[in-house]
Amino acid sequence: MFLTLLDLVGSFAFALSGGTRAVERRLDPFGIVFLAFVASTSGGIVRDLLIGTVPPMAIATWHYAAIACLAGVACSLAYRPIARLAAPVAVFDAIGLGFYAVVGTRKALDAGLSPPIAALLGMMSAIGGGIGRDILTAxxxxxxxKEIxxxxxLAGASVVAIGDALGLPDTLTAPIGALAATTLRLVAMKYDWNLPQPQPRRPDEGIDQDPHER
Amino acid sequence: MFLTLLDLVGSFAFALSGGTRAVERRLDPFGIVFLAFVASTSGGIVRDLLIGTVPPMAIATWHYAAIACLAGVACSLAYRPIARLAAPVAVFDAIGLGFYAVVGTRKALDAGLSPPIAALLGMMSAIGGGIGRDILTAxxxxxxxKEIxxxxxLAGASVVAIGDALGLPDTLTAPIGALAATTLRLVAMKYDWNLPQPQPRRPDEGIDQDPHER
Amino acid sequence: MFLTLLDLVGSFAFALSGGTRAVERRLDPFGIVFLAFVASTSGGIVRDLLIGTVPPMAIATWHYAAIACLAGVACSLAYRPIARLAAPVAVFDAIGLGFYAVVGTRKALDAGLSPPIAALLGMMSAIGGGIGRDILTAxxxxxxxKEIxxxxxLAGASVVAIGDALGLPDTLTAPIGALAATTLRLVAMKYDWNLPQPQPRRPDEGIDQDPHER
Structure with a gap:
C-alpha cells in the first residue's frame, strides 16, 4: 500500500517532467499527455521488453495512462505554478528515481538475470523515461x-543486486537502496555535484565536426 | 482482398512520407529506403513488440520491405512530382491512418489487452511510423x-475498442472506426484545425533553458 | 576462439566510436560509458527483440558491459590519442561491421526468418549501434x-542469407560474407565512395520547411 503510493508519486513526478517539457516545446495537448506518458513509463517498458515481460506492466494496467493524463492536464492548465514548483517536483523525481531503481532491479533478478546486469536494468528503469522524453524533443x-x-x-540498484547475491532479504535491501539513491540525488542537487568532464582537444572541435549536421 | 489493398495503399503512403523527408534531408539512396521502411512500419513493430508478437508482422513477410523499396525508388527518381502531389499523398496517409488504427486496436484486443489500452496501442500503430521518421531526422x-x-x-481506435467492450461485431465497428479516423483527419486538414496550445510564461523561456543544449 | 576474439575486437571498436562521440559532446563519465554501450550493443539488442530472444545476448552476459566500461574509460583518459587513431579505429569498425552482419544474419535464420528478412536483420545488427549513438546525440x-x-x-549479410537458401555450409559463407563486408567498407573509405544523392528542388527547401522546428 505504502509502496503503491510511492510508485504513484514517483510516476506522477516523472510525468510532470515530461508535461512541463512538452509545454515549453509548444506541443499540443495530445503531445503533452504523450510526453508525460513517455517520461513516466519508457524506462519500465524497455526493461520489461528486455526481460521478456509482455505486455509491459506500464500498459497492462490503465494506471499509468491515467497518471499521464492527469499530469498532462495539470501541466496544460497550470504550467506556471508547476514550473515555479520546480524544486518540489525535483524532490518527487528523486523519490521516483530511488523507487524505480529498486523495483526494476528486483524484476530483473526475478527474470533470472545476473546481479550486475540486474543492477544495470534497474538503473535503466529509473533513467529511461528521461531519455525517452529527451529523444522525443530532439x-x-x-x-x-550532467549531475549525479x-x-x-545505479547505486540504489546495486544495493539490491549485491544484497541478492549475498542472500539478504529484500525487505532489508530495497528500502536501503531506494533511500540511498534518493538521498544521493538530493544531496548532489543541493551541492550541485557533477561528475568531472573529459575535454576534447579544442572546445569547438567535436560539436561542429560535420558541416551537414543540422 | 479489399482490406489487403487498403493496407498496401496505407503503407505506401506512409512510406512516401518517409522517402520524401529523406530526400529533403539529403540522405543517400539506402537512407531513403530505410526511412521509408521506418515510416511505414515502426508503429506496427512497436505494437507487436509490446503485445509479444515476434517476429513483428512487418518483418515476418517481405511485403513491407518491398513497399519501402518501391517508395524509396519512387522518391529518389521522382521527388518533384511526388512533392507536388503533397495533397494526394496526405489523402492516402489519412486512409492509412484510419486503417492502421483499426487493425492495431483489433490485434491488441486479440492479445488480451483491455479496451482502453488496446485503443492506445491502435493509435500508436497509426502514429508510430511518423514518430520514428521524425526521431531519425532529429x-x-x-x-x-500540431493538427488533429x-x-x-485515437477516435477511430476507440470506436473498435468500445464496440468490443459492448460486444458489437468487428464487421460493423472496424469500417466505422477507420472511416471516422480518416474523415476527421481530412476535415482537420481542410480547415486547418489544431488543438489549442498552452503557453509557457515567456515565449523564449523553455527552448533555450540549457546553454549546453545544441 | 578466433571468432570470439573478432567479436570482442568489433565490439570494442564500436564502443570507441560511441565513447569518442560522447567526449566530443561533453557528456559526463557515465554518459561516455553509456554511449559506448549503446554504440556497441543496440543493433544486436534490437535484432534480439525482433526475433524474440530475451534477454538479448548483449545483456545476458557481462562481457559487453565490461567492454563498454573499458572503452569509456579509455576515451575519458586518452581522448586525444584515440582521436588521432581515427584511421585504425575505422579499420576495427569495418571488421566489427562484417562480423556483426554475418552473425546477425545467422541468428535471424536460426529464428526461422526467411533469407531476405534475415539479411535485413543482419544489416541492422551491424548498423544499429551507430544509429542508436546518433539518435542519443540528436x-x-x-x-x-553517407558512404557505403x-x-x-547488407552485402555481407546477403552472402550468408543466399548461401543458406542454396544449402551451402556456414563455414564457407560466413567468412566470405564477413570479408566481403569489411573489404567493401575499407575500399569505400579509401576512395571516398558514396551513393549518389537525389536532390530536392531547391537546396534550402527541405531543411527549414517548418518554422516551428528547432
Whole structure:
C-alpha cells in the first residue's frame, strides 16, 4: 500500500517532467499527455521488453495512462505554478528515481538475470523515461550530460543486486537502496555535484565536426 | 482482398512520407529506403513488440520491405512530382491512418489487452511510423506538435475498442472506426484545425533553458 | 576462439566510436560509458527483440558491459590519442561491421526468418549501434547520410542469407560474407565512395520547411 503510493508519486513526478517539457516545446495537448506518458513509463517498458515481460506492466494496467493524463492536464492548465514548483517536483523525481531503481532491479533478478546486469536494468528503469522524453524533443539526454542522476540510480540498484547475491532479504535491501539513491540525488542537487568532464582537444572541435549536421 | 489493398495503399503512403523527408534531408539512396521502411512500419513493430508478437508482422513477410523499396525508388527518381502531389499523398496517409488504427486496436484486443489500452496501442500503430521518421531526422515528432492527427487515430481506435467492450461485431465497428479516423483527419486538414496550445510564461523561456543544449 | 576474439575486437571498436562521440559532446563519465554501450550493443539488442530472444545476448552476459566500461574509460583518459587513431579505429569498425552482419544474419535464420528478412536483420545488427549513438546525440544517423556503410553490411549479410537458401555450409559463407563486408567498407573509405544523392528542388527547401522546428 505504502509502496503503491510511492510508485504513484514517483510516476506522477516523472510525468510532470515530461508535461512541463512538452509545454515549453509548444506541443499540443495530445503531445503533452504523450510526453508525460513517455517520461513516466519508457524506462519500465524497455526493461520489461528486455526481460521478456509482455505486455509491459506500464500498459497492462490503465494506471499509468491515467497518471499521464492527469499530469498532462495539470501541466496544460497550470504550467506556471508547476514550473515555479520546480524544486518540489525535483524532490518527487528523486523519490521516483530511488523507487524505480529498486523495483526494476528486483524484476530483473526475478527474470533470472545476473546481479550486475540486474543492477544495470534497474538503473535503466529509473533513467529511461528521461531519455525517452529527451529523444522525443530532439536533445541529447540530460542524464548523459550532467549531475549525479544515473549514478545515484545505479547505486540504489546495486544495493539490491549485491544484497541478492549475498542472500539478504529484500525487505532489508530495497528500502536501503531506494533511500540511498534518493538521498544521493538530493544531496548532489543541493551541492550541485557533477561528475568531472573529459575535454576534447579544442572546445569547438567535436560539436561542429560535420558541416551537414543540422 | 479489399482490406489487403487498403493496407498496401496505407503503407505506401506512409512510406512516401518517409522517402520524401529523406530526400529533403539529403540522405543517400539506402537512407531513403530505410526511412521509408521506418515510416511505414515502426508503429506496427512497436505494437507487436509490446503485445509479444515476434517476429513483428512487418518483418515476418517481405511485403513491407518491398513497399519501402518501391517508395524509396519512387522518391529518389521522382521527388518533384511526388512533392507536388503533397495533397494526394496526405489523402492516402489519412486512409492509412484510419486503417492502421483499426487493425492495431483489433490485434491488441486479440492479445488480451483491455479496451482502453488496446485503443492506445491502435493509435500508436497509426502514429508510430511518423514518430520514428521524425526521431531519425532529429526533430520533435510533428504528431506531438500540431493538427488533429493522433486524436483522429485515437477516435477511430476507440470506436473498435468500445464496440468490443459492448460486444458489437468487428464487421460493423472496424469500417466505422477507420472511416471516422480518416474523415476527421481530412476535415482537420481542410480547415486547418489544431488543438489549442498552452503557453509557457515567456515565449523564449523553455527552448533555450540549457546553454549546453545544441 | 578466433571468432570470439573478432567479436570482442568489433565490439570494442564500436564502443570507441560511441565513447569518442560522447567526449566530443561533453557528456559526463557515465554518459561516455553509456554511449559506448549503446554504440556497441543496440543493433544486436534490437535484432534480439525482433526475433524474440530475451534477454538479448548483449545483456545476458557481462562481457559487453565490461567492454563498454573499458572503452569509456579509455576515451575519458586518452581522448586525444584515440582521436588521432581515427584511421585504425575505422579499420576495427569495418571488421566489427562484417562480423556483426554475418552473425546477425545467422541468428535471424536460426529464428526461422526467411533469407531476405534475415539479411535485413543482419544489416541492422551491424548498423544499429551507430544509429542508436546518433539518435542519443540528436543527429540524423550518419549511416543514412553517407558512404557505403549499410550497403557493405547488407552485402555481407546477403552472402550468408543466399548461401543458406542454396544449402551451402556456414563455414564457407560466413567468412566470405564477413570479408566481403569489411573489404567493401575499407575500399569505400579509401576512395571516398558514396551513393549518389537525389536532390530536392531547391537546396534550402527541405531543411527549414517548418518554422516551428528547432
Amino acid at each position: 536533445q541529447t539526454p540530460m542524464v548523459l550530460r 542522476y544515473a549514478v545515484a540510480a | 526533430q520533435t515528432p510533428m504528431v506531438l506538435r 492527427y493522433a486524436v483522429a487515430a | 543527429q540524423t544517423p550518419m549511416v543514412l547520410r 556503410y549499410a550497403v557493405a553490411a
